[in-house]
Amino acid sequence: MMRRIFAIAGAELRIALRNRWILIATSLMVLFSLALTFSGSAPTGALGVDLLTVSVASMTTLSVYLVPLLALLMSFDAIAGEVERGALALVLTYPVSRGELLVGKLVSHLVVLSLAVFLGFGIAGLAAWLAGGASGESLAALLRLCWSAVVLGASFLAIGYALSSVARSSSAAAGLAIGVWILFVVLYDLGLLGALVYDGGGFFTRKLFPLLLAANPADAFRIFNLSGAGKVALASGLAGATTGLPTWAVLISMFGWPLAVLALARLALKRVEP
């Protein structure tokens, strides 16, 4: 089983390397992270935190948009594209299960994503450290940002595979992926915001809102990074919004999403006639 998973992951990695996907994803992360680190360096003095702390706060906000987008771009074509090319039919005549195929692709895409995230945030973090100093606490926050961004990516990779299995064509899968991205990182928050304003501090605001926020993997990621470390929370101003939300709820959302959606993608893939 492992041999087949690694065979698929290896081939996919090679393809990602030759398609310049690794290069594009990594340089995108490096550029955006560097830009945010230095454009967002103003509040350090006022808040009494080092530059890396501010940088982590900015990069968290960046990741909420960019990581799901990268993940969906990598995964939307994974099944539908292969069905269209007729490649899935041929591969499935080999003794490889659909689950192995899915996991193989996931492994390779996670490697690409990890490279982009660790290199991007690492380089920006290093630059912030050199320019404005860092502390043990801010370095820990950076590390936490990196691995949680990969977990966030895993959620959206799995969503991408599920969409790719359900869609009739590669272009339909692309459309669905964009829709999902807008829903999760833009519309969801807007909806919650609207409800908050309407509710005006009632039951919804106190009890339901924090849980609903945590239910979205992108928001769970944001909360995990911004309210987790005290100083990052200070730098981001999110400290007040999520009081009363237990950490376990955030963690369940962060790790539950990729696992649950991957299972869903596996079911959807089972129904695909290549």
Add this chain to the structure above:
Amino acid sequence: MAAAAESKGDMLDVRNVVKRQGTRETVKDVSLSLRAGERLALLGHNGAGKTTLIRMILGLTRIDGGSISVFGNRPGDGKARRITSYLPESVVFHKSLSGLEQLALFARLAGQPVDECMPLLERVGLSDAAHRRVGTYSKGMRQRLGLAQVLLGRPRLALLDEPTSGLDPISRHDFYGIVDDMAAQGTAVLVSSHALTELEARTDRIAILRAGRLVAMDSLENLRRRAGLPIQIRVKAAEGHAAEVAGSLGGNRMNGCRVELSCLADQKMARLKAITALGDAVADVDVVPPSLEDLYRYYAAGEAGS
């Protein structure tokens, strides 16, 4: 007919298989079997159900009636997949991988040693292009790469869907050479095609699908006999004897010295006797059996009174 699937050596046994797409039956009550080492040509126009039948045998698409057994295994289960190989009609490999890398991926998925790959690429004439990306390959080269993956691990059943459609005549010839070698090693080979050519005719049996129904399955000789298509006899009269020859034999006088006759197979000898009886008035005789094209058209167009 001797096609009944009684013998134990059947690699493939398809019985009364039905496939529905919506309310339409695209494969209707098809039965066929294939023994180890046998070559079967599956002929039919586009849309006759060849690809659907192959996909059902591979377990890629559901069977709506009847049953298929691949050496005693259900189509698409682990054992069946291990002993079956497949060449799709249009092979679209990933552009960014080299031919060797693509084949090595298949070898790993099949549980075969990767060092089997290079000799296979040599076998199909791709050794020079082994390290080039598939994106730079011509259609014929991609088809050869597809054939190389069919040969991986010596399958016991090979299903080749329109394998020669993009190949030039010489490549076709090489291709059927490889098919013969596979059959000689005991692989049961099913080759689908939309035309009956000299090469397809070299297979052991020919099955013809029309609108989802199997209208004929037999050896070429028997198909010829059953079709009862007329034989053409072309007689060349000696100088000045054309009128005499045409008059005594009947038939159409084509030009100054040629007469064309047609007759059924069982009248052939009688006709030839009549011709030789004319002695020196006849300069030459050609006997032309019904062409493969005629035969194919006969069965595929539904003139067979079934």
